[in-house]
Amino acid sequence: MYSPLDLERVFGLTESENFHGRHxxxxxxxxxxxxxxxxxxxxxxxxxxxxxxxxxxGSVTGAPGYNAAKRVLKDRRLRF
Numbered sequence: 001m002y003s004p005l006d007l008e009r010v011f012g013l014t015e016s017e018n019f020h021g022r023h024x025x026x027x028x029x030x031x032x033x034x035x036x037x038x039x040x041x042x043x044x045x046x047x048x049x050x051x052x053x054x055x056x057x058g059s060v061t062g063a064p065g066y067n068a069a070k071r072v073l074k075d076r077r078l079r080f
Contacts, residue, residue: 030055040068
């Protein structure tokens with residue numbers, strides 16, 4: 001059992017956020033992890049997000065990676 005402070009110290013989870021971002025209206029669903037880095041894209045061309053910080057979050061195993069892969073294919077105009 002870990003306290004929030006333990007999570008930050010042991011695992012480096014900033015503010016004990018184990019899902020890479022708060023679950024607030026401004027950072028949920030298609031806006032995860034942040035509106036400027038939503039839909040699996042980041043402001044850096046070619047850099048995509050596919051971990052617990054991406055929609056639908058870390059509780060749904062594999063879904064963020066699958067969705068990010070689909071986004072990459074769409075951005076590159078490749079068929080899936």
